[in-house]
Every structure is written in C-alpha cells, then in structure tokens.
Amino acid sequence: MKTSKKSHFAVPTIQFEGAGSDNPLAFRHYNPDEVIDGRTLSEHMRFSIAYWHAFRGTGSDPFGPGTIVRPWESGKDPVSVAKIRMDAAFEFFQKIRAPFWCFHDRDIAPEGRTLAESNKFLDQIVAHAKQLQKATGIKLLWGTANLFSNPRYMAGAATNPDAHVFAYAAAQVKKALEVTKELGGENYVFWGGREGYETLLNTDLKREQAHLAAFMHMANDYAKEIGFTGQFLIEPKPKEPTKHQYDFDVASGIAFLRTHGLAKVFKFNIETNHATLAGHTFQHEIEVAAAAGMLGSIDANAGDLLLGWDTDQFNTDIKELTLAMVSILRAGGLGSGGFNFDAKLRRQSIDVDDLFHAHIGGMDAYAAAFKIARRILAEGKFAKFVKERYSSFDTGYGKDIEKGKIGLKQLEKLVLTKLGEPKAKSGKQEYLENLLNTYLHG
Ligand code: XUL
Ligand code: CO
Numbered sequence: 136m137k138t139s140k141k142s143h144f145a146v147p148t149i150q151f152e153g154a155g156s157d158n159p160l161a162f163r164h165y166n167p168d169e170v171i172d173g174r175t176l177s178e179h180m181r182f183s184i185a186y187w188h189a190f191r192g193t194g195s196d197p198f199g200p201g202t203i204v205r206p207w208e209s210g211k212d213p214v215s216v217a218k219i220r221m222d223a224a225f226e227f228f229q230k231i232r233a234p235f236w237c238f239h240d241r242d243i244a245p246e247g248r249t250l251a252e253s254n255k256f257l258d259q260i261v262a263h264a265k266q267l268q269k270a271t272g273i274k275l276l277w278g279t280a281n282l283f284s285n286p287r288y289m290a291g292a293a294t295n296p297d298a299h300v301f302a303y304a305a306a307q308v309k310k311a312l313e314v315t316k317e318l319g320g321e322n323y324v325f326w327g328g329r330e331g332y333e334t335l336l337n338t339d340l341k342r343e344q345a346h347l348a349a350f351m352h353m354a355n356d357y358a359k360e361i362g363f364t365g366q367f368l369i370e371p372k373p374k375e376p377t378k379h380q381y382d383f384d385v386a387s388g389i390a391f392l393r394t395h396g397l398a399k400v401f402k403f404n405i406e407t408n409h410a411t412l413a414g415h416t417f418q419h420e421i422e423v424a425a426a427a428g429m430l431g432s433i434d435a436n437a438g439d440l441l442l443g444w445d446t447d448q449f450n451t452d453i454k455e456l457t458l459a460m461v462s463i464l465r466a467g468g469l470g471s472g473g474f475n476f477d478a479k480l481r482r483q484s485i486d487v488d489d490l491f492h493a494h495i496g497g498m499d500a501y502a503a504a505f506k507i508a509r510r511i512l513a514e515g516k517f518a519k520f521v522k523e524r525y526s527s528f529d530t531g532y533g534k535d536i537e538k539g540k541i542g543l544k545q546l547e548k549l550v551l552t553k554l555g556e557p558k559a560k561s562g563k564q565e566y567l568e569n570l571l572n573t574y575l576h577g
Contacts, residue, residue, distance in 0.1 A: 143207045143223035146491050148230045150217075161492055165502035167232045171509075179378045179505065181473030182498055183235035183276040185243040186296065188447065188479040189490060196482060203485050213245035214256055218263050225267040231494045235276035237324075237475050240311045250303065254310050261314045268318060276322060276473045277368065277404075277432070278315030281327025282306045283376065294330045294343035294381065303344060308354050321471045322432060323363070324404050325351065326370040327529075331377035343383055348395030352541040355400045366471050368404035368431045371414040375445050384413040385423040402431025402470075406477055407455075408438035408445050416459040425466035425572060433463070434473025435497060449497040450476045453504055454575055460501075461517075462510035474501055484555035507574050520563070 151166035154160055160413040167177035191202025207223040210216035221243065228236055240253075244260040247253040268274065282292035282304050290296060292304035315323050330347055332338040355367065369392070382388045385403055392398045405426040424430040437450035450456060463469060476497050480489050501541040511517060527533040533547055535541035 143226050144230060144487060146230060147275040149491065149495060160467035160488070160495065161497055162232075162484070162495060164499040164506070165232075165495075168338070176505075177232065177234055178407060180498070181235060181276070181469065181502060182233045182501070183237050183364055183473050183475035184224075184228055184231065184233045184494070185238060185475055185477045186224060186238040189227065189494075190220055190477045190478065191242050193480040193483065194480065202482050203480065205487070214259055215246055216262050217256075221260065221263055221267060225271050225273060227490065230269055230446060231491065231498075233273070233328065233494070233498075235274050235473055235475070236319075237276050237278070237477075239279050239281040240307065240314065241281040246285065250306055257310065257314060261317055262357075264318055275318045275320040276316065276475055277324045277365070277571065278318065278320045279324040279326065280304075281328075282307065288329050289330055291329045291331070291343070293347045293375075294332075296325075296337075296339075296343075300430075301350065305350065305353060308350075309357055312354065312358055312363055313361060315365065316361055320363075320365050322366045322368050322404075323354075323358070324368045324432075325354075326404075327380055327382045329377055330382065331374075331380035333378050333467035344391065345395075347381060348391070348397060351395075351397055351400070354469045355397070366383075366431055367401045368472070369401045370406060370409070371413070372406065372409040375412065383428075384415060385420045385427075389423070389427050389429065398427075398429070402429045402472070404432045404434055404472070404475075405430070406434035406436060407450060407459075408436050408447055409434075411438045411440060411446060412443070414457075417455055418462050421459055421462040421466070426463060430463070430466050430469065431470075432469055433459075433474045435474040435501065436476065436478035447477060447479045448481075449476065449493045451496045451500045454571075455499055455577065456500055456504035456512070457507045457571075460504045461511055463557055464505075464508050464512055511571075511574055517567065520567065524560075524562075 146160060150161050150165065151168075152161035154161055159575045165176060165180070167175060169176045184522065189358060192203065195201040205223070208216060208221050210219050224236070230386065240257055244253070244257040247256055256363040267384055282288050287297070287303060290300070293301060295301055295304070312323060325546045327347070332340070332343070358367070369382055369388055371384050371388045372380055373383045374380060381391065385405065388403060392401050405417070405420045405424060407417040410417045413420075421430060437452060437455070441447045460477060476494060476498060478493065480493055484493070488505055528537050532546065552571070
C-alpha cells in the first residue's frame with residue numbers, strides 16, 4: 136500500500152495461481168494481467184468493490200445487530216474514522232486487484248446535523264478519496280446518493296408526497312453528482328430505494344411517477360451544466376424496502392423512461408438478485424436491456440431462491456454467470472459499466488479473510504464464465520441453431536412479415552392456397568441443455 140502509514144490486512148496481494156492451486160487465497164481463473172484480444176482480463180472484467188457492503192456492512196439483520204467488527208473502525212471523530220476506513224478500503228481494493236470501486240454519499244462520509252454539514256464532511260472525505268485514487272490508480276465506476284436510509288425518506292425521495300423531502304433529495308443528488316464528477320466517476324446510479332409505495336390507499340401513483348421523472352430530468356440537466364459526462368444508470372428492483380417499487384424490472388423501467396422522455400439519458404444497472412426477486416432470470420434482464428440498446432452495468436451478486444428477499448450473496452454459480460456472460464458479450468459488452476460486487480458477507484462470516492474469500496470466489500466465477508462464454512460464442516453452435524430456427528423469416532413471405540410488407544389478407548390467401556397446416560418442429564431444449572453442459576463440464 137503506497138498511501139497508508141500502516142497496513143490493515145495481514146493477507147498479501149492476491150495472486151493468480153491457476154486452476155491447480157489449492158491456496159484458498161489465490162485466484163484460480165481470474166488472472167488480471169492475462170491479455171485476451173489485446174486487453175487484459177482486468178480491463179475486460181472491470182470489477183468493482185461496493186463500499187457499502189465491503190466496508191459498511193456489519194452483518195446486522197432485522198433480528199439482531201451487527202456481528203462483524205473491523206479493527207480499523209476507530210478514530211477521534213466520525214470524519215477521522217471515515218478516513219481510516221477508506222485507507223483500509225483502498226488497501227483492500229489493491230490487494231484484491233479490483234480496478235474500480237462504487238459508493239453512496241453516506242457510505243463514505245458521516246451524515247451531519249444539517250445538509251451543509253453533511254456536504255462539508257463529504258468534501259473532506261472526497262478529497263481523501265481523490266488522493267487515494269491517485270496513489271493507487273483505482274477508479275470510480277459509479278457514485279450514487281443514499282436516498283433511502285434516513286427516516287426523512289421513509290415515504291420516498293423523489294416520489295415523496297411532501298415537496299420539501301423532494302427538494303432535500305434533489306439537493307443531495309446535486310452534491311452526489313458533483314462529487315462523482317470530482318472523482319472521475321464513469322457512471323452515476325439511480326436505485327429507487329423507497330420510490331414506490333406501501334399502500335395505494337394513500338398514494339397517487341401517477342403523480343409520484345411524474346415526480347420521479349421530473350427529478351431525473353433535473354439531474355440530467357445539472358449533469359450537463361457541470362460537464363459530468365458519465366453514463367446515467369437506473370437499477371431496477373421490484374420490492375424491498377417498499378412493497379412495490381416503480382422501477383420494478385428492466386421492462387417496466389424501459390416503459391417508464393420512454394414515457395417520460397428519458398430513454399436516451401439512461402442505461403440499466405442490472406442486479407442479479409433484483410432480477411430473481413422480479414421473477415426473472417439474470418440473463419432475462421440482460422437480454423431485455425440489450426434488446427433495447429440499454430445494457431449499462433452489472434451489480435454482481437446472487438439471491439437465495441428459497442428466500443423471498445435480497446440476500447445479496449456472492450455469486451459462484453458458473454452456469455448462471457456463463458449464460459449472463461453470453462448475453463453480455465453478444466450485446467457488445469458493458470461499455471463504461473463493469474461488474475460491481477453488490478454483495479455482502481453472511482452474518483457468520485466475521486473474519487477479515489472472509490472478505491477476501493468472498494471476492495476471490497466472485498471474481499473467479501465471473502472470469503471462468505467469461506472464458507466459457509467466449510468459447511460458446513466463438514464456436515457459434517447455439518447461434519447457428521437459433522439462426523436456423525428463425526430462418527423462415529429470412530426469405531419470401533417471412534421476410535415480408537419482418538419488413539412490414541405483407542398483411543393479414545395476403546397471409547390468409549397464402550395459407551388457404553399454398554401453405555396449409557404448418558409442420559411441428561422440435562425446440563430441442565434438452566439437446567441444447569446437454570450442449571451447454573459440454574462447455575461447463577466437458
Ligand atoms: C439495493 C441496491 C443498492 C444499489 C445502489 O438493493 O442494490 O445498493 O445498488 O443504491
Ligand atoms: Co445494487
């Protein structure tokens with residue numbers, strides 16, 4: 136660590152040792168320096184550490200307080216604590232070989248008694264972060280504002296029925312945009328933490344959605360005004376904390392953005408556990424965003440399918456990640472996005488080492504999936520199958536359907552005079568699942 140006086144971790148920088156290694160504190164698939172198609176794996180993957188989980192997560196749950204106690208959590212006042220914590224964080228980012236990090240304003244700096252005081256604290260910490268970024272080369276993938284923890288936001292931020300709360304949230308986002316720009320953030324995220332409702336008995340749904348859109352337009356206007364050129368990302372989630380959130384999933388997000396003239400401003404930050412909470416697969420959400428040309432970034436985690444809440448686990452499911460990677464690579468990648476580990480340690484994983492094991496597992500799984508997906512795409516077997524499956528639309532009346540050159544009358548005539556009854560064709564699902572397994576398991 137170049138910047139901190141003292142090291143906070145006994146664990147050394149994690150090395151790539153290959154699949155044969157039995158060292159649990161080594162990468163087996165993620166070799167950050169490996170060059171593939173002229174770019175390092177680190178550049179391909181653009182891994183990012185989520186400050187809130189990795190450095191503010193305590194293991195608390197609705198039934199009990201935190202279990203995780205970190206040795207660096209000390210200092211004479213909240214700003215000093217925040218600085219030392221940040222030193223530890225940047226040491227960790229380096230040791231885990233993550234080129235990016237992400238934060239909420241209130242993760243990195245304490246909230247003051249007034250907005251002015253909160254802004255002052257934030258400025259002090261942002262200056263510290265800037266130094267650490269410069270010294271380590273670690274960059275900001277995205278910044279965001281926490282518009283959901285403080286009780287003032289209990290009924291929402293931009294969708295709050297009280298214009299005063301809207302104004303406060305607007306002021307907070309103004310500052311969050313400024314500091315994201317200051318730190319060179321490549322994106323800015325909107326997750327509608329409490330932008331939804333508990334009961335329609337007290338809610339004007341149409342008005343709340345219009346307010347949310349107005350809020351986003353204001354943010355876009357201000358970003359332009361200050362010259363922030365990062366990508367705006369919206370992160371859908373169907374429920375939790377509110378019973379119903381307006382940015383439910385990618386499809387409803389697209390409808391919302393298009394309705395309110397925001398489709399050109401936003402791309403999607405897709406989180407695995409949010410997808411499954413919405414009743415979709417991770418790959419489904421990626422495909423829907425990609426089909427609209429709005430795939431932006433990934434919050435890399437996993438949910439427990441037996442539990443109905445956001446467990447935010449590290450994802451080690453190579454099959455799920457391979458399918459996701461196929462869709463991401465086919466869509467041309469994530470551009471300015473990356474894979475941000477919006478994932479937290481289990482409540483019993485209280486050792487500092489666990490933080491390393493968790494991220495090593497996530498990075499290795501993603502890197503392995505990336506390589507398998509590249510092979511799948513290069514060999515093109517699935518693509519060939521799918522192309523063939525739709526080939527009747529490549530010529531003749533099928534092509535005319537796609538081009539909008541034919542109507543019901545002509546199609547009726549064709550069926551009555553020429554085509555007759557279609558011949559049933561197998562979808563070959565089991566064959567394809569077996570084919571997928573040959574890539575996963577040989
Ligand atoms: C919550 C969640 C957030 C966003 C950023 O479920 O995913 O941490 O990623 O506000
Ligand atoms: Co997230």
